[in-house]
Amino acid sequence: MxxxxxxxxxxxxxxxxxxxxxxxxxxxxxxxxxxxxxxxxxxxxxxxxxxxxxxxxxxxxxxxxxxxxxxxxxxxxxxxxxxxxxxxxxxxxxxxxxxxxxxxxxxxxxxxxxxxxxxxxxxxxxxxxxxxxxTKSNVLKGVQLFKQSMVKLTGEQVIYIDPYKVDGEPKDGDLIFITHTHGDHFNLDEIRKVAKSDATIVFPAKELDKVTNAGFENVVGAAPGEEGTVKNISYKAVPAYNTEKSNHPKDREWVGYIITVNGASYYLAGDTDLIPEMENIDADVAFLPMGGTYTMAYEEAAKATNLIHPRIVIPYHYADVVGTRDDAVKFIDLIEPGITAILMKE
Structure with a gap:
């Protein structure tokens, strides 16, 4: 075999x-x-x-x-x-x-x-x-992971997810996706660092006023299960919550996203535990939190990976606030054959 x-x-x-x-x-x-x-x-x-x-x-x-x-x-x-x-x-x-x-x-x-x-x-x-x-073709081309859960996808549009402790002020973002309102995922100053003047922000629908009241004009609300297309980029908002912890209650309707760029789909899970809805996730590349304390630990993240079965899984939300690099190495050992696990953090 x-x-x-x-x-x-x-x-x-x-x-x-x-x-x-x-x-x-x-x-x-x-x-x-x-x-x-x-x-x-x-x-x-x-x-x-x-x-x-x-x-x-x-x-x-x-x-x-x-x-x-x-x-x-x-x-x-x-x-x-x-x-x-x-x-x-x-x-x-x-x-x-x-x-x-x-x-x-x-x-x-x-x-x-x-x-x-x-x-x-x-x-x-x-x-x-x-x-x-x-390479001539690579689903990881234009994919970057920064601190905590900040991801940048570069294709026809430049997309940021949960900008956090951004270096400099690139101001090149066409689309900004925010998963929830905790400070390591949502900060108005961090959004301003990466957003173009005409950038669109996709934000949890129940708390949309937190960005509209800050002067941002191009804002789209996203609730779990909703799909949309903005600037020719299609996305789906999916549930993200804790099952036993109190940090991310389900009734807040915070989200993860499945974003399609250049024909490849990327699942950005946000802050979540292993939840039943993950059985319906279909993505080429999955970013899953594994820091523990506030989200899944590495063992649970591995179970989520094997349930979703993406082509590639990239652990995030570790080694900046909680979780260690050693946990990430242990995570790789628990992944089933046929799934490629890649570390983008030292």
Whole structure:
């Protein structure tokens, strides 16, 4: 039976056409890896450089490209991707030209493999110690997670969800979605930092006056179960509440959102516990809180993930106020095969 890779797969990205070698003092320098302009977070093994090239954990790299990676223990083979587009290979037991090979329980591939088999560009910038991978199609392209539950989706429109402790004043937001009125999700000054002058704010309907009374003109109310389209972006408001805690009562009608951008659907759960309504959530990418105390802890968030079964799950609402990075790593271990879990926070 094919199971998700248990051992760390490592991607060898080598210099091509230059014959240059890295200086010995670069062997321990920090290597940064970006996919479509977004820096990757590595939860365990880190990328590193040696005299012949730079090594990057391929499972993390591929999953951040939106590609699943599986290890077939019975056949000692690797499968990257799904369906007719999947790439399956049995690595060599040692380095053999440009073929994928095993070394110390790791699988390595070179730059040509990424280009020819995975259809992405991979460029090594020696001066900046940065690997830049550019994909042709990736549901995570334009997706950024910031502090707490602040998410930015960039496509035809720039969308912010729950802006919080924003750096600078980008003022590039076409749409601002607010899940509820707690201070780490709703703050008028934070909205003003990200909103264009003609931005539209989607806000819990029962408390709409909190933004209309503040002078915002383009405001749309959202109640659980309601659907809408604003500036060619379709969305659905879904319930978000605590089942036993008192922090997020169901009768406040606070919400999460399913937002469709560039043909992909993103579920931003807001502050919630595992609730029955999640059984009806259908999304490509799910952002789920797992900080505990005010929302689900990591065990419950994993159950929610396995119930929803998105292609990709990204935990949020941890490591800023409550919850730890260690919880996020434990969360990944509880996710069922076929779901890719990605950490976007250090």
């Amino acid at each position: 094919k199971v998700r890779v248990a051992v760390l797969l490592v991607l060898l990205l080598s210099l091509t056409g230059t014959g240059a070698l890295f200086a010995a003092d670069q062997a321990t320098a920090q290597v940064t890896v970006q996919v479509d302009g977004r820096e990757i977070v590595f939860p365990d093994a880190k990328p590193y450089s040696v005299t012949a090239g730079v090594y990057v954990p391929v499972r993390i790299a591929a999953e951040n490209m939106g590609i699943s990676v599986y290890w077939d223990a019975s056949a000692s083979s690797v499968r990257i991707g799904e369906g007719n587009g999947a790439v399956t290979f049995k690595p060599e037991n040692s380095a053999n030209g440009n073929k994928p090979f095993l070394k110390d329980g790791r699988v390595y591939v070179d730059l040509a493999f990424i280009k020819d088999k995975l259809g992405a560009e991979a460029v090594w910038n020696k001066e900046k110690m940065t690997v830049s991978i550019t």
